[in-house]
Amino acid sequence: MMNRTIQPSSSVRGEIAVPGDKSISHRVIMFGALAEGRTDASHFLMSADCLSTIACFEKMGIRVETDPEAGLVSVYGKGLHALQKSDSLLYTGNSGTTTRLISGILAGQTFDSVLSGDASICKRPMRRIMDPLSRMGADIRSENENECCPLRIHGQQLHGADLTSPVASAQVKSCILLAGLYADKRTSVTEPALSRDHTERMLSGFGAKILSEKTNEGYKASIEPDPMLKGQTILVPGDISSAAYFIAAALITPRSEVLIRNVGINPTRAGILEVVRRMGGNVELLNEKDAGGEPVADVLVRSSSLHGTEIEGELIPALIDELPVCAVMAAYAQGRTVIRDAAELKVKESDRISSTTQMLRAMGCDITPTDDGMIIEGGAPLHGALIDSFKDHRIAMSAAVAALGAEGETTIQDADCVDISYPQFYADLASLCS
Ligand code: S3P
Numbered sequence: 001m002m003n004r005t006i007q008p009s010s011s012v013r014g015e016i017a018v019p020g021d022k023s024i025s026h027r028v029i030m031f032g033a034l035a036e037g038r039t040d041a042s043h044f045l046m047s048a049d050c051l052s053t054i055a056c057f058e059k060m061g062i063r064v065e066t067d068p069e070a071g072l073v074s075v076y077g078k079g080l081h082a083l084q085k086s087d088s089l090l091y092t093g094n095s096g097t098t099t100r101l102i103s104g105i106l107a108g109q110t111f112d113s114v115l116s117g118d119a120s121i122c123k124r125p126m127r128r129i130m131d132p133l134s135r136m137g138a139d140i141r142s143e144n145e146n147e148c149c150p151l152r153i154h155g156q157q158l159h160g161a162d163l164t165s166p167v168a169s170a171q172v173k174s175c176i177l178l179a180g181l182y183a184d185k186r187t188s189v190t191e192p193a194l195s196r197d198h199t200e201r202m203l204s205g206f207g208a209k210i211l212s213e214k215t216n217e218g219y220k221a222s223i224e225p226d227p228m229l230k231g232q233t234i235l236v237p238g239d240i241s242s243a244a245y246f247i248a249a250a251l252i253t254p255r256s257e258v259l260i261r262n263v264g265i266n267p268t269r270a271g272i273l274e275v276v277r278r279m280g281g282n283v284e285l286l287n288e289k290d291a292g293g294e295p296v297a298d299v300l301v302r303s304s305s306l307h308g309t310e311i312e313g314e315l316i317p318a319l320i321d322e323l324p325v326c327a328v329m330a331a332y333a334q335g336r337t338v339i340r341d342a343a344e345l346k347v348k349e350s351d352r353i354s355s356t357t358q359m360l361r362a363m364g365c366d367i368t369p370t371d372d373g374m375i376i377e378g379g380a381p382l383h384g385a386l387i388d389s390f391k392d393h394r395i396a397m398s399a400a401v402a403a404l405g406a407e408g409e410t411t412i413q414d415a416d417c418v419d420i421s422y423p424q425f426y427a428d429l430a431s432l433c434s
Pocket of ligand 1: 024096097168169170171172174195320344
């Protein structure tokens with residue numbers, strides 16, 4: 001693993017197109033594999049996480065062709081019932097999305113599978129999918145009996161069920177909906193707040209019958225079993241989670257103006273735009289349009305004097321991956337920012353309450369971790385520091401943004417973990433900085 005040193009920047013200016021959306025890219029491979037015929041996607045994210053998903057489906061007999069330079073992928077799907085048993089463990093790398101969504105698919109197969117990933121994946125909680133899948137009749141066990149990977153899944157006929165998830169998690173919701181494809185009747189999952197709805201949108205586009213509704217209990221998504229899924233042509237929008245770093249960089253750096261082209265602004269993902277508005281940031285959406293069922297826009301950002309805010313409640317799932325970089329914006333904003341209702345941060349690629357706190361503290365920020373978030377007293381100058389990324393891509397990229405406005409240089413340890421979601425990140429950032 002390699003270190004990377006970031007110098008302060010006097011301005012951040014120019015135009016950029018961020019790589020394709022990670023959540024949507026994973027789903028292109030998974031849904032394409034279960035559909036009849038070919039699925040073609042452009043602006044596909046060729047990052048380590050998505051390559052983990054591709055490798056898993058290749059092991060199950062699905063042909064996937066990639067053209068990394070052109071960002072093109074073709075998946076040669078064979079239908080819902082054509083996956084083959086892998087002759088070795090399915091390795092999901094660092095990817096929670098791969099691990100949890102594939103588990104839902106594997107639970108309903110006619111064969112057994114074992115899946116596991118890297119050290120971080122082996123610490124992440126899987127009970128949240130093991131419980132609901134078991135209620136559908138699945139046989140899924142944690143090999144070390146610690147409710148984590150490796151998972152051993154004995155595929156079998158699943159039963160439709162009406163399930164509730166205690167957490168607003170698109171990975172849990174999607175896992176259940178995918179298992180529902182293989183159930184004997186309708187399957188529903190209700191979550192307390194609406195998590196990203198790419199599965200509902202995309203799987204409907206492939207031909208599944210999915211109903212989304214708001215009920216007294218929360219947000220409910222239901223799926224009918226055994227649909228005929230058909231291969232699709234998909235243009236993957238730019239990832240707002242990657243755009244977030246340039247939005248923050250332009251806001252906190254004087255004399256900055258950045259245009260980020262073709263960013264997905266699905267409301268279940270775009271919570272960062274709301275936070276920026278609340279902090280007094282200057283962000284405009286231009287050329288808003290629909291790209292195959294997902295709203296996209298160009299995002300124009302200018303330097304702004306930010307002030308503190310409160311980030312909580314149903315907004316949290318719409319910016320869960322952006323909270324580390326929101327904390328960086330808060331450090332450069334005047335006054336106090338409080339992040340609450342975000343205990344989920346503890347079970348991401350790192351414990352992001354702890355890793356974000358350590359990153360910003362090392363740079364001189366007054367930040368206090370809480371049980372479900374952080375309190376940041378913004379406005380004091382930051383200084384460069386040696387930062388532990390905890391091999392977490394979002395911590396490394398957030399630290400790089402924080403470094404732009406700090407006094408002196410910042411060195412990020414294990415900085416190449418950005419390969420998980422954004423291999424070109426440092427080059428793209430450098431192209432805008434002066
Ligand atoms: C994702 C869902 C979120 C998010 C992750 C991607 C997805 O995880 O943090 O980066 O693609 O469904 P949770 O479902 O654990 O909140």
